Structure formats: C-alpha cells, structure tokens
Amino acid sequence: MHSPTLYRLCQGLLRHTWARIFRVSVSGLEHLPPGPAVLCPKHQRWEDIPVVGLALPPPLFYIAKVELFTTPGVREFLRALGGIPVDRASPRATLSSFRQLLPLLARRAYLVLFPEGTYVPGRVGPGKHRLIQYLLSLQERNGCGPLPFIPVGISYRPRTVGFEARVRLGPPLYAPRSRLAPALTTRLMAAIGELSRPSLTGDP
Numbered sequence: 001m002h003s004p005t006l007y008r009l010c011q012g013l014l015r016h017t018w019a020r021i022f023r024v025s026v027s028g029l030e031h032l033p034p035g036p037a038v039l040c041p042k043h044q045r046w047e048d049i050p051v052v053g054l055a056l057p058p059p060l061f062y063i064a065k066v067e068l069f070t071t072p073g074v075r076e077f078l079r080a081l082g083g084i085p086v087d088r089a090s091p092r093a094t095l096s097s098f099r100q101l102l103p104l105l106a107r108r109a110y111l112v113l114f115p116e117g118t119y120v121p122g123r124v125g126p127g128k129h130r131l132i133q134y135l136l137s138l139q140e141r142n143g144c145g146p147l148p149f150i151p152v153g154i155s156y157r158p159r160t161v162g163f164e165a166r167v168r169l170g171p172p173l174y175a176p177r178s179r180l181a182p183a184l185t186t187r188l189m190a191a192i193g194e195l196s197r198p199s200l201t202g203d204p
Contacts, residue, residue, distance in 0.1 A: 007059045019054055021162035022047065026055035028169030028195075033148050035108035037172065038135060040188050041152035042196040043114040044121040047165070048154055052112060055167035061104055062112045063131065084111075086131065101135075102142055111135075115188055124193040132188075133181035140178055148172030151188050153195020168195040 039060070041052050053060060063084045084101065101111065113135075115127040132149070139147050151170040156163050170191045175184040 004059055011053060014050055014054055018050065022051075023159070023162070023164045024051050024054045024167065025164070026167040026169070029056075031150060031169045031171050032056070033150075033172060035110055036105045037110055037148045037150055038132075039110060039112045039150045039152050039169075040115050040192065041112065041167075042124070042154045042192050043116045044119055044154070044196075045156075046119075047156075047163075048114070051154060051165045051167060052152065055165075056110070058110050060110050060112050061101075063114075099138075101138060105138065105142075105147075115185060115192075124189055124196070127185040127189040129181040129185035132185050133178050136175055136178035136181055136184075146174045146176065148174060149184065149188055151191035151195055153192055153197070155196050155198040157198070166198070170195050 035058070039052070039056070041048060049062065061084055063086055104111065113131060115129075115132065116125040117128045118125075135147060150172050153168040153170070155166045155168075157166070173184060173187050173191065175181065
C-alpha cells in the first residue's frame with residue numbers, strides 16, 4: 001500500500017545525503033500538467049530512478065518489472081514507495097496490474113514509465129509500445145483521458161566526485177486511441193533523444 005509519508009521521508013533523505021554528491025537539476029517544469037500524467041524518462045543507468053524522484057516534486061508511481069517485487073520485505077517497501085509491478089511476459093497479469101491504475105488516475109497521480117524497458121546507455125533504444133497501449137486502452141474505456149505523456153531527457157556529466165544529472169521535460173504528447181500507441185511511442189522516443197542529447201552525443 002502506498003505511503004506518501006514514507007515517500008517524502010525517502011525523498012528528503014536522498015536530498016540530504018545522496019544528492020549532495022550526485023547533483024540533480026531540472027528544467028521544463030512548466031510542461032508538467034496538474035495530473036494525471038505519464039512521465040516517460042530516458043533509461044541508461046539505475047540512477048535514473050532516484051534522479052527522477054529528486055527532480056520532480058510530486059509523489060511518483062513507478063511502473064516496474066514484476067521481478068523486483070518477488071522478495072518479501074522488498075516487495076512491501078517498493079509498493080509503499082509507489083511501485084507498480086508489471087509482468088511483461090503475461091499480458092493477462094499486465095492487464096490486471098494496469099486496472100489497479102484507475103484509482104491513481106482518478107486521483108490525478110503521476111505515473112513513471114521507462115518506455116525503453118531496460119538500460120540503453122549512449123543512445124536511444126527502441127520504445128516498447130505495449131504498455132503505452134494499455135494506458136491508452138484505460139483512457140478509452142474509462143474516460144480518464146486525454147492522458148498527457150511527458151518525454152523526459154536525462155543527461156549526466158562526471159564531476160570530481162560523483163556526477164551531475166540534468167533532467168529536462170518536454171511538452172506533453174497525446175494519442176486519442178490505443179491503436180495509435182506505436183506512433184505515439186515513436187514520437188516520444190524522438191523527443192526523449194533530443195532532451196537527452198548531451199549524454200547521447202558527448203556534447204558539453
């Protein structure tokens with residue numbers, strides 16, 4: 001069960017410990033709508049997860065692979081932080097998990113979905129449109145849309161100790177029908193690539 005208090009506590013601890021070495025900056029917050037919204041960040045290293053959590057002020061709900069939720073204790077902790085397990089190998093289980101998102105969307109929550117599905121360093125990997133299609137199906141069937149999908153670029157610069165992470169939000173993208181998920185995914189990946197450009201090209 002999600003615990004906003006635990007989320008804020010962990011966020012505060014990160015800001016006073018981890019973030020002192022690994023600096024995080026954010027731009028484009030004007031593109032963040034009131035919610036609900038689906039944030040779609042670049043995924044190139046494990047640090048992307050706390051970086052996004054530190055960059056964005058509201059509590060976030062992360063859509064994550066079910067394998068992370070198999071260990072007792074860890075499972076409850078991740079759920080309390082807003083983790084949402086998705087079994088990509090089982091469409092029926094995935095659909096069941098996604099139905100649990102309806103109350104969150106009704107509460108105007110912010111969901112985080114890494115469209116690459118895994119780490120892809122140094123370039124933009126192919127986006128996986130299936131989970132985006134499920135979200136668009138919820139939008140169609142339950143009138144919770146139009147859902148804004150926010151491309152989020154993340155770029156890293158090494159420092160003497162740690163690194164600097166820059167998070168950039170782009171304008172929201174929309175699709176009225178689930179059958180348009182592949183086209184929406186293509187547009188999202190193109191925007192994510194542009195927003196992540198310093199890390200992906202080696203530019204300063």
